[in-house]
Amino acid sequence: MIIAGVAAMLIGIAALDLPWLIREKKRRELIVYAICLAAVSAYILLYALDVRFVTSLGLLHRFFEKTLGLHYGGFT
């Protein structure tokens, strides 16, 4: 629940710049805006439904460790 609340707040603050962007008709910023907000809401949705999925960093980690075998022996 907390994560949804906090993310909603972050989007709320992000929306503050919208009126200015719309008035200045900054096409590209609005696209970037949309992508970011879409990604955030997607994450929240999945988190709310507690669907565990692997993010890009996780993929990179698995790729480097399993396929390339490039890792130290985990001395810690």
Next chain:
Amino acid sequence: MFSFFKKRLRHSQIRKQAAEASRGPSPKPQTPVDASLAKNLHGIKALFGGSEDFVARPFLIRGERKAAICYVDGLVKSGLIHEAILKPFMIDSRLINDMDPFALASMEDVTAAFLVVGEVRAETDLNQAAEMCLNGDVVLFIDKMAEALVVNAKGWEKRAVTDPQTDAVIRGPREGFTESLRTNTALIRRRIKIPELRMDPITLGVRSRTHLCVTYIENVANPALVEEVKRRLHTIDTDAIINSGYVEEFIEDTPLSLFPTIYYTEKPDVVAGKLLEGRVAVITDGTPFVLTMPFLFMENFQSAEDYTVRPPIAFVLRLIRLLSFFISLVTPAFYIALTKYHQELIPTPLLFTMAAISDGLPFPSAVETAIMLAAFELIKEAGIRLPKPVGQAISIVGALVMGQAATQAGLVSAPVVIIVALTAVTSFTSPTVSDVTTILRWFLLVLATVLGGLGITLGLLTILVYLASIKSFSTDYLAPFAPLQTPDILRDTLYRAPLWSMRTRPASLKPFDAIRQKMSKPNFNDNQRPGRGERRR
């Protein structure tokens, strides 16, 4: 949701047009001074509409030529009018036998022969003449002469130069500015006796016509800075400038910011010091507070006394002021963070006392501190606003009630009262910053309640970044520290270097002429070693 934005956009446009339409009274058309005296008098009386203190006195020059003087009673030195204007025209002109009043063709002959007054100026426009009356001048009309003569006879009741209330000083000059512009400029002139000290006049306020004076030292202050100040002053197009606070708000860099970027002071020696450092001052007629700009964050903690007291003590005084600013900002928040999140920081015996006390307390420490802080603000405001005797009583009663009764009644715990008292005392050390801390304190309080130590750190970092981003007249607000001009840090911020070592002016103000003095360490007592002595001279 989208319509809401659209409505907001349209609304702001409408408001803008409305502001354009109802512009204030446009300046009156030019009405030339007429040759006939009667018409002139009628015209000027119409302007003043029969207000009781406007005097128009007709008289005869040498008993033959008609003339009249107009002035506002109370603004002029009546003695001067009788001696210097009326007497020569009416009496002395009779003694000169071959004097023909009608031979005076223009005001030049009048000023050349008759008037003994110092400052005179010819004037051709009636409205302008009327305005001169309001400034305390006397306007002379002579029949069959198409111009008026404005004679400077200013002299109204002025407050004497008294001991200033704010930033009192134990050792240092006791003179404070007064409401009259001329006295203030005189006070500064007496401290900087060089012609390069410029006093450029500006009149602002469509209805108040207040006189302002931009003061700077020609080859010291940065010309760009002077230009910038004048440009900003000219942009002011408002109804009235009652006191320097108005000017400050109109021309400061960050209108909505908590931190002041323009300094105001009542002491001429402080203004003189700042002018010599390369700053610009604006003196407003009608207020004893002179504005100096640009103003940096460190100046909050500098006071006039630092330059008269010996350097090490000055360092201690400044350290106390800086620390007390920080303490009054952070203590309430830190107390809450300590009791709520980081109990292990409290030494054990203190923890027992606090635990013992806070057993029967109704409020959690956060709410408790908030209540006490609000109460303290209440009492402080009441203490200031009431006249002197009643004010004292209020603050004493307030302190007693807040302190003793609340603790004994078990409403509030003793540590909270101590913390609030500490915050109160430390917030008064530097006046210009005390109002800033009252607001920021609440901001940090909330953050501390929610996030504890982390909240305070983030709050302080945000404030630091905000301070670093402000500019006061294109000089960085945290000048010697943030952009790291190290020679300045050692000289005049925390540690006030001895006066003989301050060779250059602060670099952050980009002064025109940076060299302040060429002195070196005065050593007068090792003259018995001639070799060293000679070489130095």
Next chain:
Amino acid sequence: MNAKSRISGLQFFTVTACFLIGTFLRITSITSVLANDAWVSVFTGAVAYLPFLAVFLGLVKRYPGKSLFEINEAVFGAVAGRILSCVYTYFFTMILTTTLLDMANFIVGFIMPGTPITLVLAAFMVSCVYATRKGLEPLARISALLASGACLVLVVNSLLTVANADTRYLFPMFTLPFLRYVQGTHTTISLYFGESIVFLTLLPMLDTKTDIKKPMIASLLFAVVIAFLAVTREILTLGPLLPYVARPSYETMRIIDIETILTRIESIYAFIMISLTFFKACTLLFASASGIAQITRIESPKPILFPFGAFVVVFALQTYPIVGDFLYWSSNVSPFIFTIIEFILPLLTLLAAWTKGFIGSSQRLHVKKGAVRK
């Protein structure tokens, strides 16, 4: 962000120094690998970083005053350049996420157990975005304050712990298997020194032709000294406990026990660390935002900062919910990822730039030859 905000050479030094101190004071992966020889890896790391530095300075000399993304496009043309910039931006976001996660786990794990991690990340991100929206110049200005504050704290802490220090813990030296020293050096190069690739994105903010060679090397040396001081302090106080402790710089603070007042002051030390992480996060946020701005051709990255911040917070929460995986990743797998991006890609860019330069100059030579012959 606006064009006229300029940073002077000295400020560049303080920015880089502050960034590097923020990174170096949290050397956990080295101490867990090389127990009491960790200080060696600081020096071997510094020496091994020199080729990195040469590539870095070579790129700067060839394209002065240009940011990393502009260099990519200058060398590889619009499309390929932008793809490379995408990789770099992703890399910067990755460092940003790992720093935030590292800090958040530290706070939630050590100082304020029980606070939900989202709260910490969100509050941190809001203040970071606020600071970055103000542009990089205010940050550059306060970097001097933060850096000197950090050094002061480090010195004071070292003095406090000197009472419990025991020089005999330094011995026996060099008794660990050689592979561990390789891992130590590799981690130092990639995780700590290599992160200075971020400074390539700050170059357009610099005054026109200020030479950045001197401040860059000065700040690296400064960081090495600070790192050495921090690591030796930890070795001297913790001794054999060092490899078993999760956060050595934090644990050394817990050993201070002077009278009854100066005990348990480690949370104050932690907050100083947080302000350094704040500075580092702002710089990284600025770097990745200007990367996105460069790729999508918007003039100033200011408006997209808030949504991007929100994205990073959620991304951080999602990648490593379990602290254990994160610690394992950061000490064992990340060195390889970082080295590739920090060393091999810039090397390729430099080589490409040289070959382009070579072809270019050979044509000019050709023409000249041609002219001479005619």
Next chain:
Amino acid sequence: MKSRSFTAYLLSGILLCCFLLTGCTSGAQIDQLAIVMGVGIDKGSAPDNYLVTAQIARPSHVRTANEGGAAQGKPYLDIQQEGKGISMAMYEMMRQMSRRAYLAHNEVIVISEDVAAETILPILDYFIRSLEAKFTVDLVIARGTASGLLAADSNLEQMPAKHLQNLLENQVKNASIEEMPLYKFLSDMLSPGIAPTIPIMELYTDETGIQNARVQGAAVFDGGTLAGTLSAEQTRTLQLVRDKVKSGYINLDAFGSYVSLDITHSKTSVTPRVENGRVIAKIRIRQEYILIDTGVQADITTEDAKAQLERLAAMRLIQSVESLLQDTKAQGLDVCGFGQMAYRKYPRQVEALLETWPEQYKALEVEYDVETVITITGSILRPMAPKGGEQ
């Protein structure tokens, strides 16, 4: 853009604050904490069970500086709970308390002898992992039950836990014991070639019938289990070898009566070396004394008398170190850490020896180089003797 950004900050500030107010955070008011001052650990009934005694301070009963008097009754409260492992015991204990047990101000951990006989590692493991516990908490081994020791009421301090801690600190000041905080014990235990020691305390009933506590030598550990004990005298010599002696005194029988020398300066340095597969340690001790008290009437400030006293003092030092070594060699416990010192100096050669260090320690050879100097004989030059004395 300018005005727009200000409203953005304001709103973000307010949003942040009002939203976060609802967040449940880890804050706990002071009156929701049970401040644990001391922890005692005894053997539980079943194996692997521990009987944990937590001494909790009752703030309102503690006599503090503020003028309100402390309520009647003991300022502390002992709560006992048995459980499988420390955490279970603590968890059970919390179920019966109105407040959360707060370990941050815990001064001392008392472990009973029979628990130490098995192993104390699981106990220390709990305390070092816990984030609240102090890293520098002192360890004490109780002869008999730990809860008994914690209940020993003291005349000077308000709480037994505080009393035990101050007692320890006082002993350290006159160099008769070494305070063993948690982190030092673990680092000694982890490094090969040294057997860490923890002070032992025991209860005794003094003449007025009150149960009081006193320090009685030290317990020697071999990797977490109790392996042997040292007497009070031996622990003082151990301090000497570990160069921890700041002050102290030596009592010699010379010239027919006693002579007491006060140690003003003491420096010990141990230099191990390896010869044909065996470790030889060279102990160099340099001490300076002041003659503070003597029963001898004769003038003992003459040169040869002083030389004789110095020789006696040197002999006493060597004997004490020898007796310490004989005892510890019998049990094969390298208390002074010669193995560690040797390993640090010559890691290659000594590494092999360390595997079987208890046996190697038995074959350890020690050379002495003791230098004792009597500087002055207090404020008077010659002992005052009545007129006609036989000077």
